[in-house]
Amino acid sequence: MAEASRSEAKRCGAKRKDGSRCAARVMGAGEHCFAHDPRRAAARDQARRKGGANSATAARAEKLVPAVLRPVLITLLQTLQGAKAGTIEPRQATAIGSVARAIVAVYQVGTLEERLQALEAAQAAQGGSAA
Numbered sequence: 001m002a003e004a005s006r007s008e009a010k011r012c013g014a015k016r017k018d019g020s021r022c023a024a025r026v027m028g029a030g031e032h033c034f035a036h037d038p039r040r041a042a043a044r045d046q047a048r049r050k051g052g053a054n055s056a057t058a059a060r061a062e063k064l065v066p067a068v069l070r071p072v073l074i075t076l077l078q079t080l081q082g083a084k085a086g087t088i089e090p091r092q093a094t095a096i097g098s099v100a101r102a103i104v105a106v107y108q109v110g111t112l113e114e115r116l117q118a119l120e121a122a123q124a125a126q127g128g129s130a131a
């Protein structure tokens with residue numbers, strides 16, 4: 001934790017959607033905060049490409065949801081089509097929907113946990129003294 005010894009925490013400065021600058025504290029050795037770290041963005045892009053977005057549905061889904069939830073969205077879209085076409089039983093579609101909701105819930109908890117840990121790490125780096 002060499003970063004923790006810095007007296008002045010760097011600020012992110014990335015541009016937000018509304019045009020203002022992000023004032024969040026920089027994490028680790030990078031130039032951006034946890035949310036704007038381009039190293040994370042690159043990893044996300046790579047994961048998306050690896051998934052092989054070849055259909056129009058997949059391409060659209062890719063833009064709407066995090067890479068990790070893309071298969072869930074695609075499955076839901078396929079389920080909707082199947083239910084509409086009568087190739088999937090309503091009961092089966094309901095079960096798939098329930099599982100999808102559970103997956104999203106787990107993802108949300110994981111995301112919150114990740115953000116909480118980042119905040120705690122930032123606070124520890126700033127505060128310095130024992131917790």
Ligand SMILES: [Zn+2]
Nearest residue numbers: 012022033036
């Ligand atoms: Zn930022």
